[in-house]
Amino acid sequence: MLKVALCQTLVSDKKLNNLENAYRKISRAAFNGAKIVSLCEMFNCPYSGQYFRINAEEEDDSQSVDMLKKVAKEWQIYVVGGSIPELCENKVYNTSYVVNPQGEIIAKHRKIHLFDVDIQNGIRFKESDFLSSGNEVTVFDTIYGRIGLCICYDIRFPELIRKMSLMGAKMVFVPAAFNMTTGPAHWTTLFRARAIDNQVYMFGISPARDINGAYTSYGHSIIVNPWGEILNEGSEFEDIIYGEIDLDYVDKVRNEIPIYSHRKPELYNK
Numbered sequence: 211m212l213k214v215a216l217c218q219t220l221v222s223d224k225k226l227n228n229l230e231n232a233y234r235k236i237s238r239a240a241f242n243g244a245k246i247v248s249l250c251e252m253f254n255c256p257y258s259g260q261y262f263r264i265n266a267e268e269e270d271d272s273q274s275v276d277m278l279k280k281v282a283k284e285w286q287i288y289v290v291g292g293s294i295p296e297l298c299e300n301k302v303y304n305t306s307y308v309v310n311p312q313g314e315i316i317a318k319h320r321k322i323h324l325f326d327v328d329i330q331n332g333i334r335f336k337e338s339d340f341l342s343s344g345n346e347v348t349v350f351d352t353i354y355g356r357i358g359l360c361i362c363y364d365i366r367f368p369e370l371i372r373k374m375s376l377m378g379a380k381m382v383f384v385p386a387a388f389n390m391t392t393g394p395a396h397w398t399t400l401f402r403a404r405a406i407d408n409q410v411y412m413f414g415i416s417p418a419r420d421i422n423g424a425y426t427s428y429g430h431s432i433i434v435n436p437w438g439e440i441l442n443e444g445s446e447f448e449d450i451i452y453g454e455i456d457l458d459y460v461d462k463v464r465n466e467i468p469i470y471s472h473r474k475p476e477l478y479n480k
């Protein structure tokens with residue numbers, strides 16, 4: 211069994227506090243036996259347009275990435291570093307870094323699908339006013355097997371998670387920050403759907419809810435198994451959510467309902 215932890219941190223506009231809080235939470239999760247620990251989307255600044263550029267960091271000059279490397283090496287764990295605003299050639303990306311137990315970056319995902327929505331009597335957000343989009347599907351290898359990685363709104367694109375599964379991912383991490391319109395409506399269903407669709411473990415990592423913040427996250431970080439069952443789900447408050455993962459169970463479900471050998475891509479991949 212593999213112990214995974216999701217750190218649902220309360221993110222403020224004080225970057226150093228956010229980094230210290232993330233460092234403490236990751237350390238506690240590792241102390242409690244987690245071997246893979248993940249943070250939420252934009253763990254170093256609030257998920258709100260005005261904070262992205264002023265908190266953006268270049269990869270080789272990044273306090274946030276340095277913290278991820280340090281804590282991963284100290285505790286000999288994998289850290290899925292939620293996401294941060296990444297500055298590159300004057301563009302800002304919503305980027306997730308993954309660090310191995312040696313403290314090296316082994317993956318980097320730039321959010322592909324930007325959250326541009328306008329819901330009547332609900333949330334209006336235009337991420338593309340502030341951020342540029344990535345254009346690569348991200349999977350990475352660990353001693354526990356291949357893992358897929360995408361960010362928040364990316365989960366709404368089933369083809370993306372299917373692609374990761376076809377590339378061999380048995381677990382998919384989704385640092386995210388759903389809100390009070392779409393969170394209650396879709397969060398749980400999306401994670402369960404992607405888990406059942408692809409027979410993978412799905413991990414959703416949210417910031418804690420800050421009702422006074424510029425953006426109110428839903429919270430409810432979640433772990434779903436390949437059968438679509440919720441193994442653990444957080445509340446709206448700060449917390450660490452743990453899950454015991456059995457990767458043989460992925461194979462069991464895939465053998466029992468062999469969708470990968472039954473699929474007929476020649477009919478629908480046109």
Ligand SMILES: NC(=O)CCC(=O)C(=O)O
Pocket residue numbers: 251257325361362363364366386387388389392393396
């Ligand atoms: N940060 C995001 O991409 C938010 C996505 C979201 O809330 C959704 O409903 O999708």
